Amino acid sequence: MFAQYDHYKKLNYAAPLDEPLLLAGNFAELRSNHFHGGLDIKTNSEVGHNVYSIEDGYVYRIKVSERGYGKCLYVQHPTGHRSVYAHLQKFSDKIERFVRGKQYAKQSYTIELFLSKDELKVKKSEIVAYGGNTGSSSGPHLHFEIRDNNDVTINPLLFGFNIRDEIRPNINVIGIYPREGQGLVNGKTKPLFITPFKKGQGQYSIGSKSIELSGQVGFGVSTLDYLNNSSNRCGIFSIELKVDDQTIFKHTLEKVSFQETRYINALVDYATYKKTGSKLQKCFVDDGNFLSTYSDVVNKGYFDFNDQKQHKITLILKDTYMNTSVLNFMVKSTNQTFSTSTPKSFAYNQYNSFDNKEVMVALPKYALYKDVDFYVSKDSSLKKPYYKSAVYNIHDKYVPLHKRMTLSIKDPGIDAKLRSKTYIAELDGGVYFNRTNYSNGYFSTKTKYLGKYVLVSDEKPPVITNKSFKSGANIAGAKQLVFKIADNLSGIQNYKGYIDGKWVLFEYEYKKKRLTYTVDEYFPVEKGKHEIKLQVTDKVGNVSILKQGFYL
Secondary structure, eight states: OOGGGHHHHTTOOOOSSSSSOOEEEOTTOEETTEEOOSEEEEOTTOSOOEEEOSSSEEEEEEEEOSSTTSEEEEEEOTTSEEEEEESEEEEOHHHHHHHHHHHHHHTOSSEEEEOOTTTSEEOTTOEEEEEBOOSSOSSSEEEEEEEETTOOEEOGGGGTOSOOOOOOOEEEEEEEEEEEEEEEETTBSSOEEEOOEEEETTEEEOTTOOOEEEEEEEEEEEEEBOOTTOOOOBOOSEEEEEETTEEEEEEEOSEEOGGGGGGHHHHBOHHHHHHHSOOOEESSOOTTOOOTTEESOSGGGOEEEOSSOEEEEEEEEEOTTOOEEEEEEEEEEOOOOOOOOOOOSBOTTSOEEEEOSSEEEEEOTTSSSSOBOOOEEEEOSOOOTTBOSOEEEESOTTSEEEEEEEEEEEOOSOOGGGGGGEEEEEESSSEEOOOOEEETTEEEEEEEEOEEEEEEEOOOOOEEEESSOOTTOBOTTOSEEEEEEEOSSSOEEEEEEEETTEEEOEEEETTTTEEEEEOOTTSOOSSSEEEEEEEEEETTSOEEEEEEEEEO
């Protein structure tokens, strides 16, 4: 491991799970719209594994949510670090009692608590929770993070946990990118993609391919890393680009702050990713990309090929354990003429707006990573019973946004009674709800995505199905009551459950559309008839209520 990071290992933190530790995902792995903030540690596809505090400290934050991190615990340590444990099945007994008390007091399953240092203290290697699959987890595992006191995430592998990695990164594809209006690749303005081949331990080549470059050109690479005893694909630690043995670009993932994690959409070739799923990391920097993890960058990572000579290109990829892969290849510099770039209608470093009286768009300064020629088009041919307008193409979904734009669509004459049930939906392989306001004849929302949008009206309330018992059944001895809740369009906003008129704690597992009440001290003990009531509301305010009697 890199010697300059040895100060992390000296802290000698305990492992958060029983060893051996096997990873399903690592730090700063490229995810949708963000860098992965920690390690995904396997739990053998099971829930209930002991989760340990890595050091003495106190619980300073607890969050329970249906999505995201699910049940999540945050511990402050005297070393100046914070540890985070997410997707938990449940907390340890003392923490679970504390949280449930707060949930009943607030009458809400979802809750966020901030604690003082004297409320819930923990010791190093104390069991603080049990591994689970809550939130936006796609399978049982522990998501584990280490942060500094400013909540900047730090690569946990630098702390010397007993995780084996003797495998070098793979180099899957390289991209060669002409700078728009300032360069050519083999006489063309489009990028060139090449699949290298391995020729030895950590050594890659592209063979004798002829590559002619003119003007300013950048490079990119698609890479994956693997760790011992795991087939899961992980990310790498650093990429370095050299031209003729001079470093012109370096990217290192020691730390990433949440404030800058969305810059991942400028780090990767976003259009290629959206079209093919391949994540090429650009070894050059867009004008509006302010990611702090770059270093040694010369001319934004572009090299000016203008001398008609041969040049050696070197890409050096390393994982956290210094396993290294290298690609070397030659290119020829030529002096070809090309059309220079012209100013674009939307500049990345300015506020931009569009208004054709039917659609209005406003982009704040630095919403874009580079200048674009913005456009809006209209498609009236796409029709669904719940579509209430034409479909509007708001520029191009292959162009990423860093900040939310304001999108407004003129009311085409929707019945006033339906306005509160109408929202602006994004169309991208599905119909996605956006919180929408109505004012002065326009529906408006804020969104971080360009692409297809349409007005949708959701007139149907959610559907509630009792999966545990029939009305009037005797359920004495039941451990859980399970219901299925689903909504056809906008999605579930909230839910409330009552037994004999008293609120009880239901847990919503959105991945399975399942609402579960685990019998607790608030469940009635008296023999005879009782009533359960569920009220479920979707995101535009449609409400469903289910009442069913049962006997004990």
